[in-house]
Amino acid sequence: MHILVTNDDGVFAPGLLALAQAVRPFGKVSVLAPDRNWSASGHVKTLHRPLRVKEVQLADGTPALASDGAPSDCVALAVLGILPEPIDLVVSGINPNANVGHDVTYSGTVTAAMEGAIWGLPSLAFSLDRNEENNHTLHYETAAAVAARLVPLVIENGLPAHVLLNVNIPNQPLSAVRGWMVTRLGLRIYRDELIRREDPRGKPYYWIGGDEPTGLPEEGTDIGALAGNYVSVTPVQLDLTAYQALDGLRGWKFPDLR
Amino acid sequence: MHILVTNDDGVFAPGLLALAQAVRPFGKVSVLAPDRNWSASGHVKTLHRPLRVKEVQLADGTPALASDGAPSDCVALAVLGILPEPIDLVVSGINPNANVGHDVTYSGTVTAAMEGAIWGLPSLAFSLDRNEENNHTLHYETAAAVAARLVPLVIENGLPAHVLLNVNIPNQPLSAVRGWMVTRLGLRIYRDELIRREDPRGKPYYWIGGDEPTGLPEEGTDIGALAGNYVSVTPVQLDLTAYQALDGLRGWKFPDLR
Numbered sequence: 001m002h003i004l005v006t007n008d009d010g011v012f013a014p015g016l017l018a019l020a021q022a023v024r025p026f027g028k029v030s031v032l033a034p035d036r037n038w039s040a041s042g043h044v045k046t047l048h049r050p051l052r053v054k055e056v057q058l059a060d061g062t063p064a065l066a067s068d069g070a071p072s073d074c075v076a077l078a079v080l081g082i083l084p085e086p087i088d089l090v091v092s093g094i095n096p097n098a099n100v101g102h103d104v105t106y107s108g109t110v111t112a113a114m115e116g117a118i119w120g121l122p123s124l125a126f127s128l129d130r131n132e133e134n135n136h137t138l139h140y141e142t143a144a145a146v147a148a149r150l151v152p153l154v155i156e157n158g159l160p161a162h163v164l165l166n167v168n169i170p171n172q173p174l175s176a177v178r179g180w181m182v183t184r185l186g187l188r189i190y191r192d193e194l195i196r197r198e199d200p201r202g203k204p205y206y207w208i209g210g211d212e213p214t215g216l217p218e219e220g221t222d223i224g225a226l227a228g229n230y231v232s233v234t235p236v237q238l239d240l241t242a243y244q245a246l247d248g249l250r251g252w253k254f255p256d257l258r
Numbered sequence: 259m260h261i262l263v264t265n266d267d268g269v270f271a272p273g274l275l276a277l278a279q280a281v282r283p284f285g286k287v288s289v290l291a292p293d294r295n296w297s298a299s300g301h302v303k304t305l306h307r308p309l310r311v312k313e314v315q316l317a318d319g320t321p322a323l324a325s326d327g328a329p330s331d332c333v334a335l336a337v338l339g340i341l342p343e344p345i346d347l348v349v350s351g352i353n354p355n356a357n358v359g360h361d362v363t364y365s366g367t368v369t370a371a372m373e374g375a376i377w378g379l380p381s382l383a384f385s386l387d388r389n390e391e392n393n394h395t396l397h398y399e400t401a402a403a404v405a406a407r408l409v410p411l412v413i414e415n416g417l418p419a420h421v422l423l424n425v426n427i428p429n430q431p432l433s434a435v436r437g438w439m440v441t442r443l444g445l446r447i448y449r450d451e452l453i454r455r456e457d458p459r460g461k462p463y464y465w466i467g468g469d470e471p472t473g474l475p476e477e478g479t480d481i482g483a484l485a486g487n488y489v490s491v492t493p494v495q496l497d498l499t500a501y502q503a504l505d506g507l508r509g510w511k512f513p514d515l516r
Contacts, residue, residue: 045464076450111363114363159503237503
């Protein structure tokens, strides 16, 4: 079992080290991650410029590779053969913020796992639900304990083709976590605001600012699970077809094209 | 009806001009698009740096805004109020390459429409299916004719919440297009290859190269529709939950967390 560990915060992020250590009992672990932070980068494939890869060492001495590409590029590089052995499983994280609801389309952590799923590999994304009440300490050890229990389950059971697991973990000591919940994606409420400023030469520039997104803690959703201090495990698919909308659309009176 | 026109190829791309002209009969048109090419950029939200917006003019004299943000940033800027009036509808494109199957998660053209859908706006992405056989001429006029027929249908019928339309158009004269097909997303076959080179100082760098992706032209899919010279209209949703995988996962024996 050859496990690729990547993330979107950069190879030296503490969450990546915790994840690499957590999955080490289950196979050979290779780390290939971005050399810088790519948060909110989306699903990127870098075709317009060459990518560099350099050897680095994690804080515990583990050898690792750092690339100037995006998280999904790191997975593509690994799958396409930059590592001597083929990859069997992809884990991404541990992200220091939750990736729930619509976040998954923006999230570099999740899109790294998506890239793994596109290549047919069982893939998991791990994120810690830091929020306004609990952000003093980051409990990577809790997320690592979750990964150490879930990864062997995935190795044993496999995952359906083109489905990845998006895992969010309460940012609490392990003893405060109440258990597992298999969930659907919930509804994020974004609270972005446009902030206009002027540079020293009087020209405007803009920040996308505002409060952190919140969410509807509906039962059965990832957001609801986290609100109840459960680990949320959401199967995420690559097929984005809105099947329930097909019939409605087929009833439209499409005009002649000629 | 206030229509936002954006794309991922940059504000001066000919596809954007064709799209802006096509939708002009249906309302007030505002153009806010990236100042450079963002192809394969994924769904980006730029939070770590401020964004600039400058006034430019399209080739036909239309005033437009160009931002140094990603396509989805352009939509967010417009929705968050950089334009004096609220947006009612988002159109993105015309991309000079198809966005089918799993492409939609990478595609800047589609993620601009996703951003519109996240904000609750009816949103459409338009792409032209250039392929190895038909790439001598780009038939933007065909895609524009499709947009001019489809946009009023969307204004009339509306779209389900959080569903966007991903529209792919054969790269043919309009007379060669056989009609409309409402489709699901097909299966892309990526043919990426890793290409290793050495720089003048003997250090390696890597290209993600290889042939263009191909696809399975299955009946009922976007890829199948294009293969038969039909316009493909695919409803795409933001909810990526793999619902069919929920029951299987709930049957797993999750170990105790303590």
